[in-house]
Amino acid sequence: MSEPLLRIERLALSLPQGADRLYAVDNVSYTLNPGEILCxxxxxxxxxxxxANAVMGLLPQGVDVAQGRALFHGQDxxxxxxxxxxxxxxxxxxxxxxxxxxxxxxxxxVGEQIAEVFEAHGLLTPKARRERALELLEEVRLPDPQSALxxxxxxxxxxxxxxxxxxxxxxxxxxxxxxxxxxxALDVTTQAQILHLVKDLQTRRGxxxxxxTHDFGVVAEIADRVCVMRMGKIVEMGQAREVLEQPQHxxxxxxIEAIPGDAVPPARAAGDIKxxxxxxxxxxxxxxxGGWFQPKREVVALDGIEFALGRGETLGIxxxxxxxxxxxxxxxxxxxxxxxGEIRLNDVDLRALTGNELREHRQRIQMVFQDPYASxxxxxxxxxxxxxxxxxxxxxxxxxxxxxxxLLDTVGLDASAAERFPHEFxxxxxxxIGIAxxxxxxxxxxVADEAVSxxxxxxxxxxxxLLDRLKREFELSLLFITHDLRVAAQICDRLIVMxxxxxxxxxxxxxxxxxxxxxxxxxxxxxxxxxxxxDEAAPATAEAV
Amino acid sequence: xxxxxxxxxxxxxxxxxxxxxxVFNFFLIxxxxxxxxxxxxxxAGATDEQFLEDLRERFGLDQPLPVQLWRYMGGVLxxxxxxxxxxxxxxxDLILERLPATLMLTGAAFFISLSLGILAGTLAAMRVKRPSxxxxxxxxxxxxxxxxxxxxxxxVLVFSVVLDWLPAYGYATVGAGYTGLAHAGDVALHxxxxxxxxxxxxxxxxxxxxxxxxxxxxxxxxxxxxxAKGLAPGVIQRRHILRNALLPIITLAGLQAGQMVGxxxxxxxxxxxxxxxxxxxxxxxxxxxxxxxxxxFFCALLVILFNMLTDVIYRLADPRIKQSAA
Numbered sequence: 001m002s003e004p005l006l007r008i009e010r011l012a013l014s015l016p017q018g019a020d021r022l023y024a025v026d027n028v029s030y031t032l033n034p035g036e037i038l039c040x041x042x043x044x045x046x047x048x049x050x051x052a053n054a055v056m057g058l059l060p061q062g063v064d065v066a067q068g069r070a071l072f073h074g075q076d077x078x079x080x081x082x083x084x085x086x087x088x089x090x091x092x093x094x095x096x097x098x099x100x101x102x103x104x105x106x107x108x109x110v111g112e113q114i115a116e117v118f119e120a121h122g123l124l125t126p127k128a129r130r131e132r133a134l135e136l137l138e139e140v141r142l143p144d145p146q147s148a149l150x151x152x153x154x155x156x157x158x159x160x161x162x163x164x165x166x167x168x169x170x171x172x173x174x175x176x177x178x179x180x181x182x183x184x185a186l187d188v189t190t191q192a193q194i195l196h197l198v199k200d201l202q203t204r205r206g207x208x209x210x211x212x213t214h215d216f217g218v219v220a221e222i223a224d225r226v227c228v229m230r231m232g233k234i235v236e237m238g239q240a241r242e243v244l245e246q247p248q249h250x251x252x253x254x255x256i257e258a259i260p261g262d263a264v265p266p267a268r269a270a271g272d273i274k275x276x277x278x279x280x281x282x283x284x285x286x287x288x289x290g291g292w293f294q295p296k297r298e299v300v301a302l303d304g305i306e307f308a309l310g311r312g313e314t315l316g317i318x319x320x321x322x323x324x325x326x327x328x329x330x331x332x333x334x335x336x337x338x339x340x341g342e343i344r345l346n347d348v349d350l351r352a353l354t355g356n357e358l359r360e361h362r363q364r365i366q367m368v369f370q371d372p373y374a375s376x377x378x379x380x381x382x383x384x385x386x387x388x389x390x391x392x393x394x395x396x397x398x399x400x401x402x403x404x405x406x407l408l409d410t411v412g413l414d415a416s417a418a419e420r421f422p423h424e425f426x427x428x429x430x431x432x433i434g435i436a437x438x439x440x441x442x443x444x445x446x447v448a449d450e451a452v453s454x455x456x457x458x459x460x461x462x463x464x465x466l467l468d469r470l471k472r473e474f475e476l477s478l479l480f481i482t483h484d485l486r487v488a489a490q491i492c493d494r495l496i497v498m499x500x501x502x503x504x505x506x507x508x509x510x511x512x513x514x515x516x517x518x519x520x521x522x523x524x525x526x527x528x529x530x531x532x533x534x535d536e537a538a539p540a541t542a543e544a545v
Numbered sequence: 546x547x548x549x550x551x552x553x554x555x556x557x558x559x560x561x562x563x564x565x566x567x568v569f570n571f572f573l574i575x576x577x578x579x580x581x582x583x584x585x586x587x588x589a590g591a592t593d594e595q596f597l598e599d600l601r602e603r604f605g606l607d608q609p610l611p612v613q614l615w616r617y618m619g620g621v622l623x624x625x626x627x628x629x630x631x632x633x634x635x636x637x638d639l640i641l642e643r644l645p646a647t648l649m650l651t652g653a654a655f656f657i658s659l660s661l662g663i664l665a666g667t668l669a670a671m672r673v674k675r676p677s678x679x680x681x682x683x684x685x686x687x688x689x690x691x692x693x694x695x696x697x698x699x700x701v702l703v704f705s706v707v708l709d710w711l712p713a714y715g716y717a718t719v720g721a722g723y724t725g726l727a728h729a730g731d732v733a734l735h736x737x738x739x740x741x742x743x744x745x746x747x748x749x750x751x752x753x754x755x756x757x758x759x760x761x762x763x764x765x766x767x768x769x770x771x772x773a774k775g776l777a778p779g780v781i782q783r784r785h786i787l788r789n790a791l792l793p794i795i796t797l798a799g800l801q802a803g804q805m806v807g808x809x810x811x812x813x814x815x816x817x818x819x820x821x822x823x824x825x826x827x828x829x830x831x832x833x834x835x836x837x838x839x840x841x842f843f844c845a846l847l848v849i850l851f852n853m854l855t856d857v858i859y860r861l862a863d864p865r866i867k868q869s870a871a
Contacts, residue, residue, distance in 0.1 A: 058772055090775035102766040105785050106865060116784075120776040152864040168774065 003074070004031035005176060005208045006055065011068035013050050013059070024050045024063055026232040034175065037202060037209040039219045039240070041255070042229035043456040044427075048212050050232075052178045054078060056095055057085035072176070091121050094169030098181035100161035104153035110137075110164050111149035117171040136167035140197060158321070159190035163197070170201065177202070180212045187320035187483060192527035195221050214456060216256050217486070220244055220530030228252045254458060275308040276477045277332070277365075277445055282306070282341035284327055284501075301327040302338060303501040309445070314471065314478040316492030316509065318485055318524070324501040329447045329481045333367045334358075345445070363393060366438035370450035372430035376422040382408070382433050383418025389441045400440075407436040410473075411466060428459035432466065439474065446471075447479045452487060464491050485528055489513060497521045559849045566845045567621065567838075571614050574834055581832035582606055585630060604630055617838070626842070627835035631828070636839035639824065644806070644843075646716060647820030649732075650739055650813070651805040658744035658751060659798055665748070666755025667787060673760060681752065689749035697742045697815040704738060711738050714817040739816040743809055747801050751794060758790035765789075792863055799855025807844035 013025040025047045032038045042048035053059050055070050055077055069076045077088060089095075097103045105113060114136060115129035124132065130149070137145035140163040153161055162182060169177055179198065183191040199222055202209050211222060219226055223240035228249065236249040247253045284302040301324040309315045319325040330336040332343055334350070343350045350361055366389075369375035376385055386407055387400035395403075405415040411432040422430055431451060438446050448467065452460040468491055471478050482488050488495060488509065495512050497505040497520065505518040516522045582600040586593075601607040605616065620627055626636035665681050672678030688696075705713035712718065712735050723731050762768065763786050771785045801808075806821050813822035821840060828836040860866045 056773060058769060086775045086777065088775070089773055095773040097766060097770065099766050103770045105767045105771070105789070107788050107863065108784075116771075116776065117774045120774050120780070154865045165770070168770070 005034045005073065006032040006210070007069075007071040008051060008055075009069045009071065011051060011054065011070060012066040013047070013054060014064050014066040016062035020045075021232065023047075023066065023232050025054075027068075028229075028232075028234055029068075030227050030234065030237060032176070032208050032210055034208050035202075035206045037199070037211055037222055037224045039223035039226045040210060040212045040229060041214065041216065041219055041226060043214055043255075043458060045231075046229045047232040048214075048229045049180050052095070052180060052210055052212060056089055056093060056178065057082070058089075058095075087121070090117050090169075090174070091172045092174050093176045093178060094172070094174040095178040095180065096162070096165045096169045096182045098184050100158050100165060100182075100185060103165055104161055106153055108152075109149070110151050110153065110156070114164070114168050114171060117168055121172065123172070132171065133167075136171055137164070139170070139201075140164070140167045142167075157190075158186055159194060162186065162190075162194055166194075166197065166201070170205070173205065174207065176208045176210065178210045178212070181214065182211075183218065184214070188485065188527040188529075189320065189523055191218075191529065192221075195529065198222065215529065216244070217528065217530035228255070274311055276311045276313075276346065277479075278308040278342075278344045279332070280306050280342045280344075282328070282331060282338050282343070284324075284331060284336065284338045300324075300501045302331065302341075305341070305501075305503060307496055307503065307506060309477050309479060311444075311477055312471070312475055314468075314480055314491055314493045316488035316495045317479065317481045317498060318483070318488050318495055319498035320483055320524075322500070323498040325481050325483075325498050326449055328498070329367070329449045329479065332445075332479065333365055333447050334362050335367075359393070363389075363441045364444045366441055366443040366446050368431070368434045368438050368446060368448040368451045371454055372427045372434060373454075375434055376430060378422055380421075381418065382420055382422060382425075385422070385433065386418075386437045386440050389437065393441065404436070404440065407439055408433070410439070410470070411436045426459075428455055428463060431455060431463050435463075435466065435470065439470065442474075443476065445477045445479060447481070449481045450483065451480075453482065453484065460487065461490075467491065485513075485524055497524070555853060559853065563842075563845060563849060564618075567618065567842060568614065570838055570841045570845075571617060572610070574837060575610060575613075581630070581834055584832045617835075621842070626839040629828075629833055629836040631831045631833045632836070636836050639836060640821065640839055640843055643819060643821045643824050646818060647806060647809060647813070647822060650736065650743065650818055650820055651809050653736055653740035654744035654747070654809075655798075655802060655805065657740060658746075658748035658801070659794075661744075662748040662751025663755050663791070663794065665752040667759060667782070669752065669756040670759035670763070670786075670790075671782060673756075682756070685749040685752040687749075688745045689753070691745075693742065693746060693811055694815060696745055697739075697812060700738050700742050701815075711735075713738070714815075716819050739809075739812050739818055742816075743812045750797065754794060754797060755790060758793055759786050762786045762789045792859070795855060795859050795862060799851055799858075802855070803848035803851040805851075806847045807840070 008028060008030050011025055011028045012023050014022065015024050028047075028051060030038070040048045040051070050059070050063065051070070053063075054065060055072065057077070057080065059065075065078050068078075070078050072088070072093070077085070080088065104110070111130060111133045114133035115126070118124045118129045118132065123129075134145055134149055137148050142148045142160055142163050148156065148160070148164070153164070156164065165182070177198075182198070183194050186194060195218065198209065198211070201207070211218075213219065219240060226236075226238060226240050226243045227234055228236040228243070228251065230251050236243060236247065236252045243252060244256065247256055282302050282305040284300075286299040286301055303324075305324075305328060307315070317325045317328060327336055331338045338351070341351075345361060345364060348361060350358065353361060376382075380388075383401055383404045386404035387395075387397070390400040390403065391397055401418065405418050408417050409415050413429060413432055413436075417425070417429075417433070422433070425433065434451075435446075446467075451467070452463050455463060464487065467478065467480075470476065478491075480488065480492055492509045494507065495505075495509045496503050497512070497518065499520050505512060505516065505521045507517075512521060513525065516525055582597050582604070585600055586597050598607070605613060608616075617627065624637065626640075628634075629636050629639055632639055665685065669678045669681040669685075672681075701713045704711045716735055717723070717728065717731050718735075759782075768781060768785055771781045776785075807825070808822075809818070809820060810822035810826055812818065813820045814826055817823075821843070825837065825840045827833070828840065
């Protein structure tokens with residue numbers, strides 16, 4: 001076997017004092033061969049990105065190399081001077097990041113930012129740099145590369161920006177590409193395209209790729225070998241096929257099970273047909289008034305939306321960003337005002353109500369938000385955050401606080417949590433607090449807008465189980481808004497698939513998974529990473545409801 | 546061409562705001578206690594009631610307020626800001642005569658505070674947690690917290706009285722009769738102390754703001770991208786961090802620029818600088834309503850102009866604004 005391109009030997013990276021553990025990465029060794037794709041898998045805080053950062057010389061402040069070596073072509077890159085390291089970065093090792101929205105300088109044109117890579121290493125003339133930038137944008141298959149060259153990042157979509165990032169990382173034909181969760185922030189169909197692109201470029205150029213991800217679905221799509229990390233240690237390593245089919249470690253097994261790569265929702269008993277919520281002919285158009293240099297713009301967010309939700313039922317609304325699914329949720333809760341249409345709860349049209357009557361009915365619908373970090377006021381103690389709703393509606397403070405403690409217990413947190421501030425909790429715990437807050441007003445309907453999207457997969461599974469349990473316990477209906485079909489498959493009875501403000505498919509969740517009728521639904525399902533092909537099985541298991 | 550109509554709309558709004566300010570100022574000034582006729586009569590040594598009546602009639606002060614306002618507005622629309630009875634000159638001439646000196650002073654202060662503030666802030670951000678960085682921040686806190694009039698007096702004491710490097714007051718050396726370059730040099734020398742004094746406060750604000758802004762931008766993802774390209778630290782600081790960090794500074798600079806006419810009253814008084822600020826102070830003391838109103842009008846006009854200019858500059862500096870314009 002040939003000499004590996006990168007050999008990590010007994011690497012340990014120390015965390016600053018006061019962190020939850022001593023080492024971000026503890027005695028880690030692995031190798032990466034030329035032309036190979038290695039997936040480093042782990043949940044947040046597992047230290048999966050730290051090794052890559054060390055190789056790049058981009059460790060965050062306070063994190064230091066405690067022991068070990070990282071040999072790139074036999075040379076230890078951890079001992080390089082800053083100037084030597086700079087020579088390595090961009091030229092021999094390229095890197096792309098998770099957040100395409102923030103990874104590009106918002107004030108510089110895309111072309112300039114790509115040309116900068118050549119400039120950094122003193123290569124080519126300015127004119128040749130621009131030409132190369134154009135070729136690169138063509139190579140990463142950006143539509144209309146000529147105008148993309150002059151575009152500012154905000155004028156491109158998330159997927160397009162990630163293509164620009166890839167073009168930038170590949171500019172100097174590095175031997176190693178480090179991709180740090182490059183598809184996590186993207187829609188499923190875009191994710192599939194980017195994965196395909198990375199794989200394609202890797203084959204064509206014979207690069208090695210270190211692909212850092214939390215998603216075993218992605219591993220199944222792209223990896224040659226896998227390295228699973230937990231709490232800074234490697235728990236399992238091997239050929240991708242072997243690890244996926246016969247995981248040796250419990251943790252790996254748990255991660256793989258948390259993401260059913262070929263998820264099909266189980267058949268569920270048809271819920272109570274009596275509708276709790278019915279929505280008819282809902283329209284919403286966003287209009288931005290023109291600025292100095294911009295004509296007015298209109299975006300149709302909702303276009304003739306109609307559906308009903310039964311008591312005790314979980315309805316999933318699935319769509320990619322821009323499909324209008326969040327607007328729909330916000331309209332139902334009353335955060336946005338639709339232009340037209342009816343929203344009836346218990347057969348009362350909410351849009352016709354005002355003042356106290358509206359308040360009374362609106363209480364019955366509560367919301368759980370996507371970002372557990374941003375949706376809790378950092379200066380208000382958890383107990384108070386939960387009790388505020390009832391207090392505003394006239395419940396005495398002492399009673400509301402007692403109820404808040406009970407609710408914390410119900411969502412699986414200690415009642416003493418009431419006296420602590422949100423920053424003392426992890427993302428999953430905060431989302432539990434968000435759920436307790438929604439329950440405090442004794443709702444009949446909970447709208448969960450991407451409620452688990454920001455969480456690690458294993459935490460995701462726990463929160464989903466909690467929602468499912470509470471739904472039964474409190475006899476709730478659930479409107480579950482998500483971009484992730486795999487998540488929807490785990491919890492939803494029925495599904496609505498939205499695209500560009502319209503409902504393109506609507507039906508029993510299992511049936512939609514097994515025999516999608518609309519082309520867009522099929523596209524979404526096929527884009528799920530790691531999903532097997534179910535077309536043959538579909539007719540046999542499809543059942544009418 | 547949609548831009549043109551938008552710009553016209555902006556200008557139209559500005560005119561309405563300006564007129565509203567004019568009316569508001571007019572009533573505000575007349576609500577203040579004091580009678581200009583009494584002040585004038587007092588200075589002339591007359592106490593005769595008939596003399597006061599004559600004065601009031603001559604300057605239209607005996608008319609009801611709405612009539613006075615109507616006449617005044619009519620005048621402003623034809624660029625006639627009335628007559629200063631105290632200075633025996635048309636208000637417009639008085640203001641235009643003093644405006645260059647004030648603009649020179651405030652402009653110099655603006656330039657000094659903005660350039661030195663950004664420079665010091667950048668240095669402080671690059672040397673964070675090092676003694677030199679802390680020193681810059683300590684000094685800026687000192688300037689930020691020290692009252693302007695005290696700085697002015699101390700500057701005069703140190704640089705004029707003790708060291709005798711710079712002239713203590715005035716616009717030019719009286720009776721020196723310099724011409725051409727020599728005159729310009731003389732004025733520049735006189736300008737240093739008041740301009741630095743006036744600029745110190747804003748310089749401290751810019752320093753602190755630039756530093757904070759740069760530190761927060763340096764945490765952003767695109768800075769890591771720039772480092773991953775292999776760019777040199779200097780280029781990253783200048784091209785990626787500083788450029789983004791300057792956006793909030795533009796807003797503040799626009800505010801400072803808007804105060805260019807009215808913001809130097811104290812400094813002009815201490816340094817005997819013959820500008821608008823001192824004119825305003827005198828007009829206030831003498832109940833010179835027409836002059837005061839005229840100065841207020843020019844102050845408001847400048848604030849509005851610089852607001853519009855700031856908007857334009859912001860749009861040039863940040864391409865994203867075009868999309869999300871309200």
